Amino acid sequence: MSVELFGHPFSSYTQKVLIALWADETPFEYRILEQDFPENGEVLARHSPFGLFPLLLDGETAVFESTPIIEHLQAHHPGANRWIPDGEAGRRTRFLDRFFDLHVMGNMQKPVIDAIRPEGSRDPFGVEKARKSLHIAYDWLEANLGDGPWAIGDAFTLADCAAAPALFYSDWIERIGPARPRLISYRARLLSHPIVARAVDEGRPYRHYFPLGAPDRD
Structure with a gap:
């Protein structure tokens, strides 16, 4: 199952994570937080205590804040890019x-x-x-x-x-x-x-x- 990203295209921190996902060609489902998709906001509220986004759902694991999300992707869904070198x-x-x-x-x-x-x-x-x-x-x-x-x-x-x-x-x-x-x-x-x-x-x-x-x- 691919990961799910909850965010908004105009959000700077969503863009930060999207850059990493797209550059690595990581499969994911983009769950846009807009009024037309209230169900996405409901899921966000269940996993992000302050309503912060982007939010990454990876199976049972929920990660919010952009830097930890990219760290999680590097650790569990590595791609062509090494986002944090040694x-x-x-x-x-x-x-x-x-x-x-x-x-x-x-x-x-x-x-x-x-x-x-x-x-x-x-x-x-x-x-x-x-x-x-x-x-x-x-x-x-x-x-x-x-x-x-x-x-x-x-x-x-x-x-x-x-x-x-x-x-x-x-x-x-x-x-x-x-x-x-x-x-x-x-x-x-x-x-x-x-x-x-x-x-x-x-x-x-x-x-x-x-x-x-x-x-x-x-």
Whole structure:
């Protein structure tokens, strides 16, 4: 029996897992979380205590959070790609995965979430801090990304699965800008990767969900 993935095509963390599944050509059933499929939301609620997605069901095993899902796939459904290498390269991969999730995607999400809060409960101070923190993250990446095509060199890893949706969406919130040519080039390489491009295209019909208005570029 193939695994089941519960997620949404416009979700950054769903895209992160989809990139790994598609790149490895892992058989799976895609259970999209949309109003037209309420049964998928019901299954999610039974297995994910906070309603978090993506959720992977592998037989009796339920895994939520994108990084543990990709780790589970590597351990139990290995494919052509080694998402977390051994040794020092693996430690660097894990660190960059956390950096992209926490410091890029995490800060990107704050202005988005704030935009859908009810009037009177918004947090302009927190939004401004998040926007400034995005630029700190950009500067660190510009100074610390390696010279290879991907985050840790020639191999496309978990770190790139995290970076692709994180940088894709964060540039919508705060432009990376021409002063960071290395990071701009890395983002462009990610978006030109055929698997990443597929994830972007499958999310394209849902861009009206972006509360700040999705840009025409990308």
